[in-house]
Amino acid sequence: MSQYLDISLQQDQPNLSATQKKFNQLLKKLDQQKNLLAEWQHAQQDIQHQAAKELLPAYTQLHQLYFQQLEMLWQHKLKNKLTKRYKEILDDRIAHISAQLMRVNTLTELQCDEVSRIFHYFQPDSSASTEKNFNTAVPEFAEEMIINLQKEMIKKMVCQEMGVDVTVVDFDFDVEDIDGLVAKINEKIEQEFLQSLDEAEKISIEKQMQRERAKEQKKLEKQEYAKKMANQSLKSIYSKIAAAIHPDRELDEVKKVEKTEILQMTNQAYEKKDLFTLLKLQQYIGKDVSTAQKSYADEQLKFYNTALETQIEELDIEIEEIIDSFDWGSHIALFSSRKIKTKDLYKKYKTDLKNVQESIQHSEFIVKHLQDPTNLKSLLLDAYF
Numbered sequence: 001m002s003q004y005l006d007i008s009l010q011q012d013q014p015n016l017s018a019t020q021k022k023f024n025q026l027l028k029k030l031d032q033q034k035n036l037l038a039e040w041q042h043a044q045q046d047i048q049h050q051a052a053k054e055l056l057p058a059y060t061q062l063h064q065l066y067f068q069q070l071e072m073l074w075q076h077k078l079k080n081k082l083t084k085r086y087k088e089i090l091d092d093r094i095a096h097i098s099a100q101l102m103r104v105n106t107l108t109e110l111q112c113d114e115v116s117r118i119f120h121y122f123q124p125d126s127s128a129s130t131e132k133n134f135n136t137a138v139p140e141f142a143e144e145m146i147i148n149l150q151k152e153m154i155k156k157m158v159c160q161e162m163g164v165d166v167t168v169v170d171f172d173f174d175v176e177d178i179d180g181l182v183a184k185i186n187e188k189i190e191q192e193f194l195q196s197l198d199e200a201e202k203i204s205i206e207k208q209m210q211r212e213r214a215k216e217q218k219k220l221e222k223q224e225y226a227k228k229m230a231n232q233s234l235k236s237i238y239s240k241i242a243a244a245i246h247p248d249r250e251l252d253e254v255k256k257v258e259k260t261e262i263l264q265m266t267n268q269a270y271e272k273k274d275l276f277t278l279l280k281l282q283q284y285i286g287k288d289v290s291t292a293q294k295s296y297a298d299e300q301l302k303f304y305n306t307a308l309e310t311q312i313e314e315l316d317i318e319i320e321e322i323i324d325s326f327d328w329g330s331h332i333a334l335f336s337s338r339k340i341k342t343k344d345l346y347k348k349y350k351t352d353l354k355n356v357q358e359s360i361q362h363s364e365f366i367v368k369h370l371q372d373p374t375n376l377k378s379l380l381l382d383a384y385f
Contacts, residue, residue, distance in 0.1 A: 019298045019305065026308040030276050033315040040322045043342040047326075047349050055349070058356045060106040065363035067111055070097045072370040074118060080373060089380045095122040150175045158182060164189065223306070230275070230307035233300065237278045238270040244285050275307040 016024075073094050082090065098119035101107065107115065151173070158181055159166045168188060173181045190209070197205060247259035262281060269277035323340055328348065369375040 017298055019301045022305055023301045023308075026305055026312065027276065030308055030312050030315070033312055033319070034276075037315050037319050037322075039342050040319050043345050044322050044325070047345060050349065055353050055356065058353065058360065059104075062356055062360050062363060063101065063104045063106045065360065065367055066097055066101055067107060067115070068367050069363065069370065070094065070101065070115065070118065072367070073097070076370070076373065076376050080376065082377075086377060086380055090376075091122065093380065094118065098122070147175065154178065154181070158185070226303055226306040227310065229303040230310070231273070233303045234270060234273055234275055234278060234307060237275075237282050238266060241266045241278070241281055241285060273307065273311065275304060275311060279304075 073090060077087075077090055077094065098115055101115045102119050154175055155166055155169045158178065159169065162182070162185060164185065168185055169181070171184065171188075173184065194205065242263065245259040245262055247256050247263055250256040250259055262285065265277065266281055268274075269281065326345065326348070328340075366379065369379060
């Protein structure tokens with residue numbers, strides 16, 4: 001079956017209504033998002049495949065070099081007599097490398113234990129027992145620090161988006177619940193606004209807010225009803241297709257195979273609430289496409305439009321989840337003014353690989369020079385060490 005059947009209402013039909021025009025627009029948007037999702041899925045698989053061959057082995061090599069540095073620096077700390085200044089620099093470097101290695105999963109169990117022992121040596125409670133399970137070895141204070149940094153970033157981002165000062169967020173919130181944070185901010189702004197009014201103004205504003213809430217509630221109820229009717233429309237289309245083909249009754253083997261394939265596609269589309277595919281399948285088995293198109297009444301199209309909008313939102317979420325599955329880190333600033341594209345993912349990968357390869361070269365240089373104790377002081381004073 002062709003995937004490019006045109007189920008949009010003909011643009012040359014006279015006097016297309018706003019609902020009919022919206023139907024056409026949503027079909028076009030949905031098709032674009034389906035293609036975009038497929039593009040991101042391909043890019044994700046491609047990058048993961050490349051990373052497995054190039055980037056992950058490079059990181060493993062880099063972590064081994066870091067571990068060698070850590071061991072050598074620790075031995076220098078135990079054996080060499082240094083001034084207070086050099087001792088402080090050396091301790092800072094050892095603590096820094098051990099903290100980096102506490103978060104990797106490419107070391108052996110023995111190496112993990114050694115890193116954990118050195119890391120905890122530099123913590124306030126150095127007598128605390130180290131964790132055998134390296135994946136849980138990150139101290140609680142480090143996790144708390146990361147969560148606090150996340151909260152600060154989210155707080156600034158949300159407040160900037162809402163056009164309010166960050167000082168309005170003087171309460172704790174869940175970093176996983178952005179909608180809850182926005183609701184709390186709005187509630188606080190509303191309360192502060194009401195407190196600034198006199199009694200008469202307060203009563204008037206509260207009544208206005210009640211009307212707005214009632215209007216919003218009515219809108220939500222309409223949306224829920226539209227979704228319910230859209231689901232009924234999906235069921236109706238599904239039933240019509242299933243009733244029309246009946247592959248088990250087909251005597252022609254070629255047609256039977258085709259109808260079985262169509263029924264499987266219909267079942268999959270119905271399970272996914274994929275109105276777009278169901279409409280195409282309905283058109284494909286229909287005898288008179290133009291008649292079917294003309295039968296789309298505005299009331300019916302409203303429900304179709306709701307289902308299409310929901311489907312587009314779900315595709316958008318899938319795309320965002322793929323984008324968010326990658327660590328953009330410092331790269332994200334480059335795309336703050338536009339949407340991230342798949343070509344950006346490939347650029348990011350090349351940059352990451354180049355950075356790791358350069359870090360490997362630099363680490364190899366350090367390991368080589370640390371073998372000679374006379375190089376230690378000069379390395380400690382090197383800003384790039």
